[in-house]
Amino acid sequence: MILTSLTSAEDLDRAVAVGDDVLSRADLVERAGRFAAGLPDDGPVAVHATASIDTIVAVTGCLLAGVPVVPVPPDAGPAERGHVLRDSGATAWAGDRPDGAEVAALPPVRPAASAAAPREVDPEQTAMLLYTSGTTGAPKGAQLSGRAIASGLDALFEVWDWTPGDTVAHGLPLFHVHGLILGVLGSLRRGSRVVHTVKPQPARYAAAGASMYFAVPTVWNRIADDPTSARALGSARLLVSGSAPLPASLFERIAGLTGQAPVERYGMTETMITLSARAAGERRAGWVGLPVPGAETRLVPAGDGETGEVPGDGETVGRLEVRGPMLFSGYLNRPDADAECRAGDGWFRTGDLAVRDAGGFHRIVGRESTDLIKSGGYRIGSGEIEAVLLDHPSVSEVAVVGLPDPDLGQKIVAFVVGDGDGQALVDHVASQLSWHKRPREVVFVDALPRNPMGKVQKKLLGR
């Protein structure tokens, strides 16, 4: 469904490159077909999602075979990985095996000697299960169907004038919407080339010679700090920013250095990309553009008890809700969480606050909850980090918040009642969860600010 064109598209010499490894489209189909022939048919397959050709082969093989794929961050510690594997019900493991009992229990996928033919796949079936943080508890598995992914990608082909002649370059992780679905699957579906730079370093972007560059604001910030690399991107057709707010000052710096304004787009794991500036349209600093084809938005009043929609006057803030064929089908095993974010009639509560102007342009002004942090473009729930820190013997109370950071957007800061060594707590989190979930700062305090009900007042922390 998502990759139907893969086998019929004209071959290109260099369809996929990850660092120095290059695969033609024909080679990818052949390797993915052999991988698919070795797949179990009784459940999702977990893929050790390193930035590598092997990850792309494994994901492509699962999609061609109609086997749901669960990309697992390669640096996920045992707590996070164990949860993902148990919750998803993965029945096999593809890729290198990190140490850990939870992985040892899964049989490896062994590619067969000859390729399996692609299967007819029900478009409503879950194609990909992406784990994403909520405000509390462990990450939730967002189930994305083949239809949702295909619709989301087709909308972007239209708004970005994305053609088979494009080359997309990026160095983002291969276990999220941005790097994996847009960067890799988008390119494979469209028939364009993709160059993955392994790490999102400015000089590697500059050397990629692409027509479209994808990056999160932290990466754009690092590119802007390296003017030689930034200027090299000036010959591209489109510089796309997303996954977190792009500060207006950074938008202007990129525009000044490259001679072209970035295209901003807004999305979520659960919704794919729903808002974007157009390749041929206005690009406005601080604004994320118009709904993509098929997507609809509405802004509902932020106050309790108010109904209807807020005026699209460019100033009145509302809770952003979206709907469209690119939305996920639900959180696996979490009907409670699913019900909380559905507003009826197909509308999904994003949890973001936004304004809309008379022309339909949207600006994201913040999030409703202080418990969801965006750091380096990663979405991180403070509850998951707090639970791991509370397991440490030197922590008696903790509150984790995101504080402004010029490079990461927000940095994770843990306010801890207890004693001991801050670095030991950072390492403790990094050993249990993905590295990017580690606090960048630990502040020891005598007590946490609480309201009369005993609830921690996170908004007072870090002031």
Ligand code: MLC
């Ligand atoms: C330091 N390190 C530690 C450590 N202390 N590692 C383990 N334990 C400790 N205690 C080191 C590691 O060795 C590693 O080194 C480095 O830290 C990695 O840390 P990091 O946090 O990854 O580095 P950083 O430079 O801060 O990363 C910035 C970044 C990254 C921009 C590269 O945040 C990133 O890739 N962001 C992209 C997120 C993304 O794609 N989001 C999209 C979500 S989808 P070494 O040697 O490896 O450097 C979505 C939908 C949409 O949002 O709209 O797109």
Ligand code: AMP
């Ligand atoms: P994730 O689930 O990791 O995809 O994170 C989704 C969240 O990232 C959204 O709910 C927003 O808070 C944020 N986000 C994504 N794109 C943008 C953007 N262009 N501007 C501001 N916030 C964004």
